Amino acid sequence: MALDRRLEVLAVCGVGMGSSLMLKMTAEDALGALGVDARVENTDVSSARGMSPDVVIGQGMHTGEIADLAPVVITISDFLDKDGLAAQLRERLTEQGWLP
Amino acid sequence: MTVIAADDGVAARDWREAVRAAASALVGAGAAGEGYPDACERVVEENGPYIVLTKGLALVHARPEDGGLAVGVGVTRLAAPVEFGHPDNDPVDLLLAFCTPDPDAHVGTLAALARSLSGGLADRLRGAPGREELAGALKEAVPDA
Numbered sequence: 001m002a003l004d005r006r007l008e009v010l011a012v013c014g015v016g017m018g019s020s021l022m023l024k025m026t027a028e029d030a031l032g033a034l035g036v037d038a039r040v041e042n043t044d045v046s047s048a049r050g051m052s053p054d055v056v057i058g059q060g061m062h063t064g065e066i067a068d069l070a071p072v073v074i075t076i077s078d079f080l081d082k083d084g085l086a087a088q089l090r091e092r093l094t095e096q097g098w099l100p
Numbered sequence: 101m102t103v104i105a106a107d108d109g110v111a112a113r114d115w116r117e118a119v120r121a122a123a124s125a126l127v128g129a130g131a132a133g134e135g136y137p138d139a140c141e142r143v144v145e146e147n148g149p150y151i152v153l154t155k156g157l158a159l160v161h162a163r164p165e166d167g168g169l170a171v172g173v174g175v176t177r178l179a180a181p182v183e184f185g186h187p188d189n190d191p192v193d194l195l196l197a198f199c200t201p202d203p204d205a206h207v208g209t210l211a212a213l214a215r216s217l218s219g220g221l222a223d224r225l226r227g228a229p230g231r232e233e234l235a236g237a238l239k240e241a242v243p244d245a
Contacts, residue, residue, distance in 0.1 A: 014147025017203060018161045018210065022153055025214040045147075059150045060187065077188035079153035080217050 003054070003098045007031070007038035010051060012058035012066070016044030020058070023079045027057055030086035036093065054098075057085070071096060102209045102245040105129035105174030105197075106235035108228075115149070115158075115184045115192070116141055122160040122176040122195035131172025132199040139166035140197070149184035152192055157222050158184060160197035168199040171206050173213065173245070175225055175238045194225055209242055216241035 011027055013020035020042035031038040043051070045062045048069060055072040056063060063075045072092045076085055093099040105125040112118035123137035139162035144151060152158045162168075174197045181191035196213070200206035213221070221241050228234045239245045 014150055015143060015161070015163060017163070017200075017206070018159050018198065019151055019153050021207065021210050022159065022214045022217070025211055026218070029218075061148045061150055077186075078155065080214070081154070082218065 002100070007036055007055065007093075007098065008053040009038050009040040009055045009057065010048055010053040010070070011040060011042040012045050012048045012056060012062050013042070014044060014062070016042060016047060019079060020044070023057060023076075026080055026082050026085055029082045030089055033082070033086050034090055034093070034099065036089070036099065055089075055092075101171075102242050103129050103131040103170050103172035104235055104239050104242065104245045105131070105172060106231050106238060107174070107176045108231040108234055109179045110176050111179045112182055115144065115182050118176070118178060118182050118192065118195055119144055119158070119160050122158075122174060122197040123162075123199075125174035125176055126172045126197055126199050127167075129172055129174065131168075131170045133167030133169060136162060136167035136199060139163070144184070149186040152184045152186040152189040154217070154222070155189050156181070156191065156193050157189075157217075158192045158195045160195050161199065164200050164202050168201045170199070170201060171209050172199045173197070173209060173238060173242055175234050177225065177228075177234060194222060209244070212242050
């Protein structure tokens with residue numbers, strides 16, 4: 001069913017202040033392009049374990065460790081690839097019924 | 101005010117030397133303390149090669165308490181690329197390093213850098229004729245530098 005609130009998205013990396021911040025920017029652009037109302041935060045993979053977002057995005061070496069953290073876990077190699085991320089988001093959010 | 105550093109034609113035999121060189125540029129510019137290169141190397145050791153965030157480009161950094169004295173951004177262009185062990189984005193020829201005195205001071209600078217990278221900054225850095233132009237291209241990408 002459709003999400004009746006803002007989508008909570010977490011961008012993760014090892015330290016939580018460099019790469020994940022870059023990824024947050026890319027994710028905001030990708031979600032904007034899809035017209036999704038979302039709040040994107042960035043953090044390190046350890047802190048992420050205490051959170052309960054709707055979507056987690058990170059590199060495979062990190063998402064493998066937190067594969068159960070969210071209904072949607074997206075692995076991305078290129079943190080600057082907006083189009084690639086938007087395509088993955090579209091598919092996975094549609095699966096959840098969060099996108100029409 | 102963001103401190104800018106640039107180094108060109110740096111010889112590195114492996115990722116460790118490349119990371120240390122990139123971090124040392126910030127030390128040389130006065131933005132980071134002596135221990136910063138060690139700390140940056142440790143980050144990769146402990147967390148893996150995820151800092152290679154797009155094809156050929158690594159974002160080198162450690163934590164504020166590891167020696168961040170000011171917000172600084174540096175670009176280091178290698179004489180020859182090195183492998184980080186990243187599954188998709190190796191080999192790396194370009195390193196961007198940053199440091200920050202606290203967990204928030206760098207956010208604006210890094211956001212600007214992210215926008216510029218999306219707008220082709222990496223290609224402009226690779227195409228720069230020399231050190232001066234490298235520094236110039238980076239400076240353009242960071243509005244308060």
